[in-house]
């Protein structure tokens with residue numbers, strides 16, 4: 001039952017003679033259907049069948065439309081139950097509940113229905129409770145048995161309602177989480193010109209985004225779906241039970257009941273700590289601790305080489321202690337609060353309840369004194385009297401107990417609301433930060449017939465905090481250290497295809513920074529402009545630190561393409577093998593168990609192998625221009641040379657950032673950054689091929705002679721020792 005398009009794609013994989021069963025399964029796992037509306041349907045093998053998961057990315061228009069609902073809030077804002085909280089909550093809810101006919105709304109309606117049903121059933125149970133006890137007091141066996149039968153009948157919908165409420169609440173939370181996570185991911189993992197995942201820390205000062213997305217969204221959804229039931233149910237209970245009670249309590253009793261509510265609210269408000277702020281701080285500390293743990297996992301080898309386990313442990317321990325201290329202080333603050341809460345709800349309310357129940361009891365007795373003396377069967381009248389009074393008492397007492405319970409829940413809900421305010425602020429901060437990050441100025445596209453990479457009068461400078469964020473942080477702009485510093489001033493060059501540029505200069509002068517401006521990661525400053533062929537087929541960058549993606553061996557070569565894109569491109573394993581041969585990695589598929597092997601490639605491959613894989617990606621994508629940022633520094637010189645020659649033979653124009661003079665021979669222009677603090681630069685032609693070869697030969701011979709210096713020095717030392725021994 002596979003769709004036709006998918007079958008065709010699978011066949012294209014299967015058409016290859018070397019395809020294995022495992023590969024087919026792999027292909028199936030990664031195949032998706034492109035829907036006409038631009039969304040995708042992933043096909044996921046599940047329990048022997050194929051489950052379809054529709055993925056609808058949030059459209060840029062709706063992202064832009066939502067942006068106005070997320071103005072920045074000053075960082076000094078403390079979460080509390082105020083207008084800002086409501087505004088933030090509604091802005092987030094618009095994402096979680098996109099329309100009134102969404103599935104979420106349907107769940108909410110059924111959830112509300114069961115909540116109301118439970119309250120109605122509770123009133124029924126209270127009445128029935130009174131009736132059963134009345135029949136018991138009256139020794140009415142038939143009535144008692146009837147009551148008992150009804151009791152069990154009522155128990156069925158009551159218990160079902162309870163489990164449905166819990167189920168729907170969990171389901172609602174999960175659906176909201178999915179919506180919010182997808183929305184946040186669409187916003188966060190945005191492509192150029194936004195690149196929010198790259199810029200959010202540097203330009204907006206927001207750290208630990210992983211905690212926001214993986215932890216806080218879930219906690220927010222749990223809190224929100226919980227709060228709905230926790231507020232709606234006790235509020236309903238309060239209204240319904242009060243109206244029920246007021247029938248037997250009369251005006252005086254009802255007035256007292258309201259006085260009781262008022263006093264309770266006053267007392268508890270006075271003793272409630274700022275739970276919202278505490279929750280927000282807890283989430284932040286949790287994020288810091290988690291980030292620390294993640295860092296050690298990621299960089300475990302480096303830490304192990306340095307033997308830095310103890311140091312890392314003390315750093316993590318400090319982060320953990322900060323978190324625990326905070327959580328402990330919350331617990332301490334809670335003691336006083338919960339003590340007051342218990343006292344008020346359990347004892348004050350019960351005492352008030354006894355007084356209230358006594359009103360109808362005493363009132364009824366006085367009223368019925370005359371009736372008792374005049375009735376035909378005084379003892380029967382008295383029995384009924386007691387039975388009725390007991391019924392009123394039991395029903396009222398149950399209602400009052402439920403009322404106390406509802407009151408308690410409302411008080412808890414108040415605390416939960418404050419915690420929700422804290423989580424709302426966290427989530428709002430994330431969303432508003434992502435929404436308010438201004439897009440990078442787009443590089444100009446160079447004309448298609450003449451592809452050039454050109455910089456015109458560009459200042460290469462470390463990005464500053466965006467002004468909106470600096471204002472929100474209420475500090476001077478540039479919280480990042482050294483941000484705004486101009487590294488290279490007024491840089492201009494134009495590189496046509498076939499010209500090859502080498503950028504050199506000592507460490508930290510801003511060579512990679514130039515690559516960032518060329519790639520569009522940093523904005524060109526000083527009013528200058530960048531033009532280049534767009535897309536990864538235009539300019540492809542291989543960064544200094546090798547990056548290995550989660551996935552198969554094949555995924556490493558084709559990154560950032562996906563398997564279906566590979567299948568659609570018409571490329572085959574044979575071509576991939578040729579690429580691996582060009583980078584001296586032809587042994588990898590056999591060594592690692594085939595193209596579809598999944599491993600933690602970051603750890604499996606050596607430093608040099610990872611760098612060669614970077615070059616394999618260049619050969620796979622065959623861009624017009626490739627920026628190679630010291631990406632062959634761990635590769636042996638001979639293999640490096642062959643890779644450069646191969647790149648040039650494929651017609652790829654190279655922009656190399658390197659400190660190795662031996663690489664100069666593959667380039668025609670040399671950009672040097674002296675790094676004297678003035679931002680100066682020089683651009684020179686490297687000369688004809690013959691001149692370059694001469695230079696190269698001289699460099700090689702000098703390098704050889706320099707390598708011998710140590711030997712000469714040792715020999716000199718030996719001779720000196722020999723001489724002094726002879727003289728002695």
Ligand SMILES: Nc1ncnc2c1ncn2[C@@H]1O[C@H](COP(=O)(O)OP(=O)(O)OP(=O)(O)O)[C@@H](O)[C@H]1O
Nearest residue numbers: 202462480481482483506507508509510511512513
């Ligand atoms: N996000 C950042 N925040 C602050 N400073 C930065 C940031 N990124 C880079 N810098 C600074 O900009 C300067 C240039 O960095 P860049 O990475 O371009 O150096 P480089 O010339 O490529 O050096 P190397 O040869 O060591 O790779 C450095 O002093 C660095 O500290």
